[in-house]
Amino acid sequence: AEMPDDFVYLRDVDPSIRQDMRYAGSDNFTGAAVPGYKAAECILLREAADALKAVQADLKPKGLTLRVYDCYRPTQAVAAFVAWAKKPDDPDAKAVHYPNLKKTDLFPGYIATRSGHSRGATLDLTLEPTDGAETHPRGINCLAPEKDFAPDGSLAMGTSFDCFDVKANTQTPGLTTNEMENRALLRDAMAARGFKNYPLEWWHYTFEPEPYPNTYFNFPILPRPDGGNG
Ligand SMILES: C[C@@H](N)C(=O)N[C@H](C)C(=O)O
Ligand SMILES: [Zn+2]
Numbered sequence: 001a002e003m004p005d006d007f008v009y010l011r012d013v014d015p016s017i018r019q020d021m022r023y024a025g026s027d028n029f030t031g032a033a034v035p036g037y038k039a040a041e042c043i044l045l046r047e048a049a050d051a052l053k054a055v056q057a058d059l060k061p062k063g064l065t066l067r068v069y070d071c072y073r074p075t076q077a078v079a080a081f082v083a084w085a086k087k088p089d090d091p092d093a094k095a096v097h098y099p100n101l102k103k104t105d106l107f108p109g110y111i112a113t114r115s116g117h118s119r120g121a122t123l124d125l126t127l128e129p130t131d132g133a134e135t136h137p138r139g140i141n142c143l144a145p146e147k148d149f150a151p152d153g154s155l156a157m158g159t160s161f162d163c164f165d166v167k168a169n170t171q172t173p174g175l176t177t178n179e180m181e182n183r184a185l186l187r188d189a190m191a192a193r194g195f196k197n198y199p200l201e202w203w204h205y206t207f208e209p210e211p212y213p214n215t216y217f218n219f220p221i222l223p224r225p226d227g228g229n230g
Contacts, residue, residue, distance in 0.1 A: 001217075001218060001219040002219055003043065003219050003222075004172070004217070004219070006045055006046055006211070007043055007044065007045055007046070007072065007120060007217075008043070008044065008045075008046045008049050008066065009041055009042070009043055009224050009228075010041070010042035010043070010044055010049050010052065010071065011041065011042070011224065012224070013046075013049040013050065013053050014049070014052065014053040014056055015058060016065065017042075017052065017053070017056050017065065017066045017067075017068060017207045018065055018067040018068070018128070018134070019040065019041070019042050019065065019067075020067055020068065020069055020136070020152070021037070021041065021042060021068070021069070021070065021071075022038040022069050022070060022161065022162070023037045023070055023073070023077060024037040024038075024039065024040035024041075024221070025040065025200055027078055027136070027138050028097075028162065029093055029096075029097035029098065029111075029164070030080070030081070030084050031090045031092065031093040031163050033074050034077045034080055034081075035074075035077055035079075035080045036073075036074035036076040036077040036080075036218070036220045037074075037077060037220075037221050037222060038075065038221075038222050038223070039221050039222055039224070040151070040221050041221055041222075041223070041224060042068050042070075042071035042072075042123070043071055043072040043120075043221055044072055044120060044121065044123065045072075045120040045121050045207075045211050045212070046070050047121070047207060047211055048120065048121040048122075048123070048207035048211075049085055049206050050193075051193040051194050051195065052066065052123070052193070052207075054085050054193045055190055055192070055193045055195070057188050058104075058189055058192060058193070059127070061129070063129055063130050063131065064127050064128065064129060064130060064155075064185075065127070065128055065129075065130045066125050066126075067125060067126050067128050067152075067154055068123055068124065068125045069124040069125060069126070069161045070117060070123060070124040070163070071122075071123045071124075072117060072118070072120050072217065072221065073117030073118050073220040074118065074217065074218045074219060074220055074221065075118050075216050075217070076218055076220075078112065078113065078114065078115050078117075078118060078196030079220070081111050082107070082113055084102045084103075085104065085106065085107060085111075086200055089103065092139065094181075095141060096139060096140065096141055096142055097142055097162055097163060098110075098164040098165065099141060099142075099143060099164075099165070100143075100165055100166075101165065101188055105125070105150065106164050109200050110164035110168075110201065111164070114216065115216075116206050116210075118216040118217055119210055119212050119213065119214075119215060119216060119217070120211070120212060120217060121206055121207040121208075121211060121212070122205065122206040122207075123203065123204075124161065124201075124203045125172065125186075125203060125205065126149060126150075126154040126155065126157060126161065126163075126186065126203055127154060127182065127185060127186050127189075128149075128153055128154040128155055129153075129155075132149070132153045132154075133153055134153060134219055135153045136141050136152055137151045137152065140160070142157050142159050142160040142161075142162070142165070143159055143163060143165060143167055144160075146158070146160075146179075148178065155181055155182040155185075156176075156178055156179050156182060157179055157183055157186075157202050157203070158172070158175045158176070158179040158183070158202070158215045159202075162201050162203075168197050168200065168201050168202060168203075169199060169200050169201075169202075170174040170183060170187070170197055170201070170202045171199065179205060185201070190205050192206060194207050195207050195208070196208050
């Protein structure tokens with residue numbers, strides 16, 4: 001299947017939004033590149049991408065930029081997550097991403113068996129200073145204490161991305177004032193342009209009303225047709 005006409009590469013809509021597409025490489029909870037991610041590109045429905053561009057513009061005067069971790073997710077990738085759940089733990093990936101839970105506890109709350117990401121209007125993201133260094137350390141426990149920033153240079157949110165734990169719940173108790181303010185900053189910036197947060201994961205947002213509320217797409221994420229990859 002090919003990408004339908006109403007999907008776009010986010011890079012074509014707003015190249016200033018940082019892209020750190022974790023499922024296209026091995027730095028994710030499965031420890032390997034995920035099937036269907038053949039390029040490190042954020043793809044979204046045009047309406048969602050346009051709204052995200054508006055969020056990015058709103059944040060610019062604050063010296064902040066969005067950093068996206070996952071956007072459209074093919075259903076073959078969701079199937080690969082479900083298959084992953086049936087295999088034994090990789091101790092390293094467990095220690096980083098779900099130190100307190102069993103794989104079977106992760107579904108469907110933290111990892112969906114039928115994901116909104118496959119409908120094209122959902123994405124995972126955070127905030128970071130525009131002038132911050134783009135670092136990408138690996139293997140750090142996602143619950144490790146953060147000061148002002150997460151290990152990847154993004155704002156401290158209390159956990160890093162894809163931390164499957166009660167601490168990732170957006171309104172979890174025990175956050176510092178700074179972490180609560182950062183989560184609220186992201187939530188308010190996204191809400192202003194039509195995105196709704198998923199209460200179990202501070203990083204997960206859906207543009208509403210969804211253009212395809214009942215359609216789950218499975219076209220692969222391919223390199224941008226002009227060959228540009230960044
Ligand atoms: C796996 C995580 N990044 C995520 O997106 N979780 C939600 C529940 C989903 O899979 O749709
Ligand atoms: Zn998500």
